[in-house]
Amino acid sequence: MGITRNTVLEAWMNEHGHSSNSLADAVNTAVGRLTGRSGGLDGSSVRSWKAGRVRWPKSATRRALEDVSGLPATALGFVPRGQARSTPAASQEDLDMKRRTLVGGIAATAAAAAVPGSGSPRRIGMGDVDRLQQRFAEIIASDHRHGGQLGIEQRAAALADEALNLQIAGSASQRVRGNLYACAASFRSSAMWAAIDGRRYEDAKTHMREAQTLAEMSGDQAIKFRIWSHAGTMYRHMRRPADALAANDVARNLHLTRRDPLFASLGLARQAAIHGAAQDRSGTRRAFEQAQDAMLRADPADYRPVWMLAFYDQAELDSLALSAYLTLGDYPTAEFHAHRCLSALRPHMVRSRAITTTRLAHAQLAQGDGDAATATAMKVPVDVATQHVRVARMLQEFGAALRATGPDGTTVHTWTEHTAAWRMAA
Template sequence: MTATRNTALEAWMKEHGHTGRSLARALNTAFERLTGKPGKFDDRSVRDWKSGRVQWPNAATRKAFEDVSGLPATALGFVPRVRTPSTPAPPQEDPDVKRRSLVEGIAAVAAAAAAPGTAGPRRIGMTDVERLQGEFARVIASDHRHGGQRTIERRAVALADAALNLQNAGSATQRVRNNLYAAAAAFRSSAMWAAIDGRRFGDAIAHMREAQALAELSGDQAIKFRIWSHAGTLYRHMGRPADALAANDVARNLHITRRDPMFASLGLARQMAIHGVAQDRNALRRTFDQAQAAMDRAVPDAYRPVWLNAFYDQAELHSLALSAYLSVGDHATAEYHAYQCLAALRPYMRRSRAIATSRLAHALLAQGETEAATATAMQVPADAATQHARVSRMLQEFGAALRATAPGSPTVQTWTEHTATWRATA
């Protein structure tokens, strides 16, 4: 059978500026962090993947790809091996199938934790950790598509519980136990983020406390950073800039920010958004420049966690600047950052695109461009407009501001009719 070229992997490499050598180096680093053994990938390995000669790498290689790219292996064009079927092959997987797959993954992990050993205590190893990490990558992907949903929050909590159940399921090395605590903390931090994104702040605080305790048990600097950085975002959305700065400072003072400029950049970018809420224009401008400089220093192919690779890039930096400048009422600058963000967003960032588009509509309306603002707001997909709490609120506020700016105008009528179609399809 003729091999089919992996055009998805080629496109991802081109988008991220990877040569065969740079991708191999990044994968070797990730592989060693996962297995404790040096990776042996080279140009030839990459050519085999791109040509389709190797369509489904082994589990450790796939996990290294997920850690480097922030995407599941299938999104990079790899095709699972299929046993000869006795029934017709199923159609291409859709989102509902993916959700069922995730639930089945939770059940598999929980069952593994509960199963008694046949000859003494069960041995828990890195294979169990890798299974959880694979589920974590799926939670991250689901969040970027849908964002803020209670289903994402519940899945993340269930997976955190599964990781903790494994602690009591048998014997394990300290390295494995630390990784299990880190996995549980990561899932709790995803539950926290889903609650923040859905504006369920009480739930987010409860998840935050659980995540912080688990992160301390793990000793994992990256997940500590994620949790405290999320805490800063939580307090920012709650309108508590002093608490937000204090929480974000905990993240920024972790030594991982000195080791990796990309973490330093994210900490600064979120600090910039907090300065916006605090109405500190001078600090806002200065912090954006610092965040950009740190990002420019970061090595493109360095090993980083899946959650960071999946979302933090130039588009997210502009998104946070957009939020900050809207907060201080500098709508022209906010508009600039909105266009920069939308131009740089990766295709799978559906939630982020809906948020940036809604913010752009606000920036345009505040400058008196009612027709352009309305046309922009109408580009937000119906599912995001009706099901994502943050987007829904921004569009409701947009409608109120539009009616106050141009009462009785044809533009208001157009907006009213458009939102009626959203409600009809909700």
């Protein structure tokens, strides 16, 4: 078998502005964080990946690359030893989300196949599913960089339509059709999450209803969990804790959570955050203890979907704890979890780092340390502070709380000047 070029990795590098040398440097740094010793890659190493000469990097290098990209190695076009590529590598045109032609190729084929007299319908296979799943991995990566943007919501919804269009594009096995419904549900759940993160709750509910229907048709337990867990988060942000608990319980009662402790851990961590919103201190503490225990029991070698691998880890558990204890008014405990979260966040979690930093500033201010709180809040990057709805609102609330401590103070003046510079930069 000949060498197949890894065009998936090439497309990801182009999307993120990486040269071979810059990606090698980023992975070496990540290897250093993981092992205590910097990696030994250079540009030629990455060029070997792109050329397909190295199809499955060594374990530490692979984990570091996953930390840098926020994607599993398989989603970057790498193939585990002993396995063959099941489908041809996706082209740059398939993978480059900047082209904004998400409904073009596959949807056009579907429309042509559906027209009488256009010839025999083609066979839809797992190769089509694999290409959609790669698009889903790109949506996940974009969400972690930008979060809450209307463009992400619209792209995800368009991709859901692509997946459904394939249902009429030709003949397919029951397995393939189930996977297409799962893909469509996955994209709708991402559109739902982008709307939640952007505080567009009515749009989020519309995506939720469509995602739930598609998930039922797919029979995919993991995507059902994601949708109902997101629904719980949505109702928590809407300050409807009873509805939040009910939705999250649907996710937690899926048999998937009994089979995989990591799903159980996420369900419990989000339950704890909901208890925090409901001012239930004992429920919050108990659920977080159970979530931590479940996480420690989870086998990292088990298969999990890309969306789970990309975000849920110890840092996310601490992020949810930070949110809960901040809502409860337990500011020292909130600050403790904030520092733990920030120390463990992976590089691709840009949106999460901004949210955690802002919450840390709130916890510090509530303990009377305005100088430290202001210095913390000023660390939020200007693009996130001005373009992410949730972060912008939290920073506005921080400014109001800071001014309430003494409107004429030096710290307030510093913050006012800083935010004025943000507005000019935006």
